[in-house]
Amino acid sequence: MMECSWKAILLVAFASLGIQYSAIKSLRKANAPCPSMPILNQCLQKDIKDNATRLLCEDINKLRSSHKEQTRKHIIIFATTRTGSSFVGQIFNQHPDVFYLFEPLYHLQKSFNDFGLQTEKTQKLIVGAFRDLLHNLYNCGFSFIENSLSWKPQNHIARSMFRRGVSIALCSPPLCDKVQKVESVCLRKCKPLNFTLVSETCLKYKNIAMKTVRMSEIIDLRTLVEDPRMNFKIIHLVRDPRGILASRISTFIDIYQQWQIWNTTGKQPRNIDFEQITTTCTDLSNSVKTGLSRPSWLKGKYMLVRYEDIAMDPIKKAKEMYDFIGLDWKEEVQLWIEQNTNVSIAIKEKYSSGNTKFSTNRNSAENSENWRLHLCLDIVQKLQTLCGVTLSLLGYKMVNSVEELKNLSNSLVEPRIFLPFT
Numbered sequence: 001m002m003e004c005s006w007k008a009i010l011l012v013a014f015a016s017l018g019i020q021y022s023a024i025k026s027l028r029k030a031n032a033p034c035p036s037m038p039i040l041n042q043c044l045q046k047d048i049k050d051n052a053t054r055l056l057c058e059d060i061n062k063l064r065s066s067h068k069e070q071t072r073k074h075i076i077i078f079a080t081t082r083t084g085s086s087f088v089g090q091i092f093n094q095h096p097d098v099f100y101l102f103e104p105l106y107h108l109q110k111s112f113n114d115f116g117l118q119t120e121k122t123q124k125l126i127v128g129a130f131r132d133l134l135h136n137l138y139n140c141g142f143s144f145i146e147n148s149l150s151w152k153p154q155n156h157i158a159r160s161m162f163r164r165g166v167s168i169a170l171c172s173p174p175l176c177d178k179v180q181k182v183e184s185v186c187l188r189k190c191k192p193l194n195f196t197l198v199s200e201t202c203l204k205y206k207n208i209a210m211k212t213v214r215m216s217e218i219i220d221l222r223t224l225v226e227d228p229r230m231n232f233k234i235i236h237l238v239r240d241p242r243g244i245l246a247s248r249i250s251t252f253i254d255i256y257q258q259w260q261i262w263n264t265t266g267k268q269p270r271n272i273d274f275e276q277i278t279t280t281c282t283d284l285s286n287s288v289k290t291g292l293s294r295p296s297w298l299k300g301k302y303m304l305v306r307y308e309d310i311a312m313d314p315i316k317k318a319k320e321m322y323d324f325i326g327l328d329w330k331e332e333v334q335l336w337i338e339q340n341t342n343v344s345i346a347i348k349e350k351y352s353s354g355n356t357k358f359s360t361n362r363n364s365a366e367n368s369e370n371w372r373l374h375l376c377l378d379i380v381q382k383l384q385t386l387c388g389v390t391l392s393l394l395g396y397k398m399v400n401s402v403e404e405l406k407n408l409s410n411s412l413v414e415p416r417i418f419l420p421f422t
């Protein structure tokens, strides 16, 4: 047999995986014959004939998967309101190795609003502050959050933070005496948050996930994504803007009152404000264009997911997201999805009152196109004019008649496959 430099071969193989050479020391197969290159491709095969190669591949694959495990992932669910982001957040919250935070930008945005700073001029500053806060949090720092709470914590102790109760990590030992998975029970039974302890606890988790609806465009994440200390995995969650609007009208009743009137009377109020939904659509299309143009800074870090596809088959989509991120599939995740997408348990989006605002239980069997029964054609057509680009980018069909709009047997969601950018 020809002698060969195993070190050199392994070095090449592992460099491509980003594994440190020092991790390979345990592999000493200097006497084995040289494999025909490339070794990593060989190791993907099922039946490896050569014994030495097989043994080596076993070692390599073991190291490979433990490496995959070891790298802390910074998962972000990037969305806008009423796109099912709470539901998707839960898909990650249920994983025992994930430290999950629900909308951590809430407090900071609130302080900006309280100061009357939410203007065009300060927008850049705010986005920068959001990024800094996220950076702080992804590294388990809670000092920024502490600073932005309106009730000032004493000795790092605060009664709560926004939606603490939906984060399993924040409602489990050592932050709570025992695991409380029901939001209201967590708030009632768990002790106040000690942010020093929150920080220590966070560091023990392998991965961190957050969901936010407060950044406008994917491009706003760029400087953060390119920071070599970060290991971002972006789930870009989108939904048909007509569905978003219908859901908002019934959820944020005060803000969308004029739309409600339009929908019920069939007459467009004169002072109706199109700005918000137009901005939503522009942000959506800009972000989708950025993501789908596959810029190098998003390589390995970006996956576009349509809410409608999740609703159609939540387990399948959840597995795809896990796969993309490199997270092991867990029984408790499967169970949670099954329980929370069941017709008889889950509460659907309601179109009559705001009761279920922010509910995380979304029904998969519920037709994700139910909005079609809750918007009049006029509104739908207006939206199609305002959001045409977004609709066609994401594969949502337009309608031109009441018959087309109301007949749910013809889906408006074109089958599209958006492969993760790996």
Ligand SMILES: *[C@@H]1O[C@H](CO)[C@@H](O)[C@H](O)[C@H]1NC(C)=O
Pocket: 051
């Ligand atoms: C390879 O391993 C198998 C099973 O472990 C053994 O039966 C076989 O003799 C080995 N072949 C050589 C060439 O060592």
Ligand SMILES: *[C@@H]1O[C@H](CO)[C@@H](O)[C@H](O)[C@H]1NC(C)=O
Pocket: 155, 157, 194, 195, 196, 197, 200
């Ligand atoms: C908060 O947690 C830290 C770290 O575990 C601990 O040292 C500190 O005493 C705690 N503070 C209070 C007031 O309990």
Ligand SMILES: *[C@@H]1O[C@H](CO)[C@@H](O)[C@H](O)[C@H]1NC(C)=O
Pocket: 338, 342, 343, 344, 345
């Ligand atoms: C939904 O939940 C009910 C009550 O727990 C159960 O009887 C039923 O089999 C479930 N259906 C599905 C499709 O999981």
Ligand SMILES: *[C@@H]1O[C@H](CO)[C@@H](O)[C@H](O)[C@H]1NC(C)=O
Pocket: 246, 247, 249, 250, 260, 263, 264, 351, 352, 373, 374, 375, 376
């Ligand atoms: C719009 O009006 C229709 C018919 O009156 C009603 O069924 C629907 O729930 C309304 N939609 C919303 C979002 O309130």
Ligand SMILES: *[C@@H]1O[C@H](CO)[C@@H](O)[C@H](O)[C@H]1NC(C)=O
Pocket: 403, 407, 409, 410
């Ligand atoms: C809805 O569309 C389907 C398929 O195109 C058609 O067979 C059905 O008659 C339509 N229903 C109504 C009420 O128009």
